[in-house]
Amino acid sequence: MRISMPRLRGVLSPVLTPFDAGLAPDRKRYLAHCRKLLDSGVGLAVFGTNSEANSLAVEEKLDLLDYLLENGIPAGRLLPGTGCCALTDSVKLTRAAVAKACGGVLMLPPFYYKQVTDDGLFKTYSEIIERVGEAGLRLYLYHIPPIAVVPISAVLIEKLLKAYPGVIAGIKDSSGDWNNTQMLLDNFQSDGFDVFCGSEAFLLRTLRGGGAGCITATANTNAPAIVDMYENWQNAGADAKQAAITATRNIFAGLPMIACMKAVIARELNDPGWAMPRPPLMPCPPDKIDAVMAELKKAGYKYI
């Protein structure tokens, strides 16, 4: 059944993780936000960078995943981040995601040691895939060198695709470097390997290049316009739509994006508690968020 499940495409978002006053994940706020994203046509890349996933314990992630599924979130729309520094943690999370029939997993390389070899990264992914041992696993590689500081090279992708065709299902390219996305589209794209850009700023170019869509943090706060771009990319006016969503994204440029997006949602919901990130991230200063809200409204932004 899993093998024939529709592949993930379109717009996904690393879902922001709201916390309660004690800095524990707030399941109710989380579920409500996930439902809104789904209703807007956005798939749920839970436990991504912008989800503060690495600031959560494995058990906290498993608990949130269970809660979403128990409350009717369709597993096929979930793409949990399961790549940890510790091999055993990555295996545990990935196993859970496959057992629950998630649409795929998005997997960071282990990111503590720097300048590790492609062989070492291959061995990491390989051990995880073998230990999970499920043909239904769809593993999307997560390339985000500005933060992980451990890149996913073309050599590594080639080796993984050769060893695990069908399991290595695609990549999220958060390099911020279009040349890299283009290289991925040119060299690796196939029925079994989908390229997602990591920012909606590259969405139209990615789709025109045959890519599968984007997995972008700012879909948390600008879902309708980004989904509209995706749905109409072959129609007249696509370039204008692209320019508009890029401009809206750029409102966050140079700001602490996670905290700012949380603050935007807190304002929109009139729920100040939503704004709190978990340390080491800090709340967005009120003066900055005033300016962001004003810019967003000027840009015609609509919250979901």
Add this chain to the structure above:
Amino acid sequence: MRISMPRLRGVLSPVLTPFDAGLAPDRKRYLAHCRKLLDSGVGLAVFGTNSEANSLAVEEKLDLLDYLLENGIPAGRLLPGTGCCALTDSVKLTRAAVAKACGGVLMLPPFYYKQVTDDGLFKTYSEIIERVGEAGLRLYLYHIPPIAVVPISAVLIEKLLKAYPGVIAGIKDSSGDWNNTQMLLDNFQSDGFDVFCGSEAFLLRTLRGGGAGCITATANTNAPAIVDMYENWQNAGADAKQAAITATRNIFAGLPMIACMKAVIARELNDPGWAMPRPPLMPCPPDKIDAVMAELKKAGYKYI
């Protein structure tokens, strides 16, 4: 009782973590190695960078810690690394270390997000200290920008020392930059804040500057000479001893140090299984280890 416990001083080592054939931590090999280090006068900074600690799940670390203590390793000689990306993980590990009366904890900053603020790092350490809530906690900061890519600044140290005197007990400086160690010795050293260099190459200079010692990976394979340097630093011949241990350390320069040290121990114990790191690290190539062994023997190195 804990308050009056002797403070950690001298030579400590981030204990290498041996694995079994299934890549699980090998408790027996580990215990034997810890005992040898202690017998050589080396304190046990378990779960450090060179311990592959971030490649281990929290539960794996708790299990190893329990095993050492159950087998008579004195808690006061243990300085476990307890700093994780996730606040809740750091709290869990630190609580366990304090409950078991470890000599202190060595705490990385959360290292996934880069360019976080000093306020965000202060809030992280502060939350951990408050949640652990034990006056007996002795927290040593772990500054290792080449790998964590998240530094511990002077501003942060000052703020933490002011807020938590007695708890903030010192720092391991693994910047590799003597100017930084000198700055720490000049500005922060006190009865309650001990400076450890992160390499024996700086040991004599650190001790002459009033520092407490070093916490160095290569004590795993060159313990006797490094301890001899520490014990005789005020005696004639100290500079020659320093030159010798630096030269021995430099044999590992440019090599994958963790894998090479493991391979050295595997050779010395005639126990090939010792050589295996956990991915993403890879075993040291045999030709490299041949050269290292030859150099070590030429340098008069003695294994413990």
